Each structure stands twice: as C-alpha cells, then as structure tokens.
Amino acid sequence: MDEHGLKIDPWQFTEGRRLGPQGTIRFPVKPDGVELEFTQGAFSIPVVHSRVVQLFERMGIQDVQFIPAHVNGHSGPWFILNSLRVIHCIDEPRCREVQHFMPEDGQPEKVGQYRVVSGMRINPTKAGDAHIFRPWGWTMALIVSEDLKQALEREPITGTRFTEV
Template sequence: MYARLYTQQARYAEAMMAQMKYYKMYDDVYVPGRWHLRLPVDTQGEWIDTWQFNEGRALDIKGPIRFPVRPKGIALEFTLCSMGNPVVHRRVVSLFERLGLKEEVQFIPVEVEGQADPWFILNTLQVIRCIDDARCEEVLYWQPEDNRPDKVGQYRNVRGLKVDPEKIGGAHIFRPWGWLVVLVVSEYVKTAMEAESITGIKFIEV
C-alpha cells in the first residue's frame, strides 16, 4: 500500500512540474529616466570576461568587479548590463533566500558607480537541455559548411524560445543548454518577484 501511495505522490509531483510555466527574464528598457550599466571592469579598468557568468557554474572571482553607469539615472533592482548579465539589488538576494533557492544561484558582490548599497551579479548554477525545437518560432544549427567545426550541431539561433517543462525537473532558475544568453525562471519565481515589486524586471513566457 505504501509503495502504491508513494508512486501516486511521485506521479502527482511530476504532473505538477509538467504544468509549471516558465519565463525568460529581461529588464525593462522603457523605464523613463532609467540607468544603464556598462561592461564590468576590474580595479585596473580592464574589461572582465562576461561569458563566464552564462556557463551555469560557481565562480571564484578574485578582486572587486565594478560597473560603470552610462547614462546615469534611476537605479533598477534588476538590470542587464550591456552584455546581458543580470545585476541585482540585495532585495533580490533576500527574496531568493526566502524562496529556498540558495543552491540554484550564486550572488557575486559587485560595485556599481554612484551606489552605496550592495549589488550582485546573479549567476545561475544550472544549464538544462530543455529547448522544445518544435514549438520555437525558428531554430538554426551550425552546419559543417559554416566552417565552425567546434560548433556543428549546436544552436546558431533561436527565435521565439519555448522549453519542454518535462525536461526541467524541479529547477526554478537556469539557462537553457545551447542558448545560454537566456535566463529562465519558473512561475514560482516570477510570482514572488512580482509580489515583491522588484523594479526593472519583465517576463515573457517560454
């Protein structure tokens, strides 16, 4: 009896996850008078490799990271810098802690020009192979004739991204394998961020 009950509970959990909606996170570029964060730099003013923040792994960063602000304006609690890396206010960190998502993200402290409050790069720690090619508007793959043998078989472009919920499991924030420029969150996270009135953030269902 207990085995049957466990199986029923497992199937129910799987069904609930399959019904979960997922959303691409991006910032609202139309906020009047908003700020814009530029490329992060080190203490010498040299640009920092931003791709490392898209790889879905914990990072050990040496030395402070600084974000110039051009043009200056209203600070938003969620912002994508000029290379698309999410920079968030400490309120976002506190929210993720309350949601129990500390194992899914790493918050890397940064300095933002003109700001005294703590700010962080939101570095998600998961990459999941979940793109639903059939439901996307268009997917293009690197081909042998593209003369990039290191990329053959990988995504070259994805328009109208859609994901397959059954391949995501219990993850609440991740980047989709093959299209790491996108940050995806579950409806659970979206609802919580909206309830918290985090400024600057927008969502589009995927």
C-alpha cells in the first residue's frame, strides 16, 4: 500500500524499469515472524534492510533502485529492491520443464509466454556482466551474479537463499 493506504500495482516491481517517486510504501506483516534483512513479499517483491543497500553501494552496483518502505511492526530502514534489468536468458533445453501458454488455454493475450519454468537454467553468456536481474518471461525470479552472492554471504545478510541456475 502507498503511504495513504491505497493499494499499488505490485507488478511494477518486476518490469525492470525505474519508477517515479511513490512515497513510502507500507507492507503489512501477517503473521509476524523473525525479522530478515532480505525477504520477498507478495508478488516476489524483494524487501531489504539498509545493510543490503549499503552493500550494493560499496560494490558499485547500479542496476537497482531502492524505494523506501515501511514494514509494519519492524524498525528499519527498509527498501524495495527494484531490479532495473530484465534479460532474455532462459536456456529452455536445459530447464527441467518449460511450458508455454497455448491457444487452448483460453488466454489469447498470453499465447507463447511462459506458463511453467521448473528447474530453471540460464545461458550465462546472455547475462553478461549483470550483477542482478530478472529473467525475461519469468520475472518472479531474481538472479544474482556469483560475486554478489558471495558478498551477501560474507556480510552475512539474513534471509538470502540461493539456487544455482
């Protein structure tokens, strides 16, 4: 929700584009649990503590936007990590399973788009020098470089979980 209690479009944080000022976005927490410095809210929205922001700044990573956020019941500061890159890199033959929307699925606007990506693998040459990005067509995933992964583990930043792709 925005600072006035109005719902916002959560998908805007998966599009790989810089967003204009939105004030402080508020996240309700239900049920309340252990505070983590990196977590994903609904719709795969990464919410991070300022320690994550500081790490990105020290590493000079610029392909992100940090949007101020308030997590109800938890002191911050908190931010939405908005990745500014979407890269066409899913290596379909190497994935465990890939399904595309078909005409018979009854959603003509999605025909040809990914319906299922299981056991995702990417073509690392297409990722190039990107430190963080979302894969085109399956933007609920957030991919980080080996350098960034190691830095997050060295800190250590709580809440991170990595799966090699």
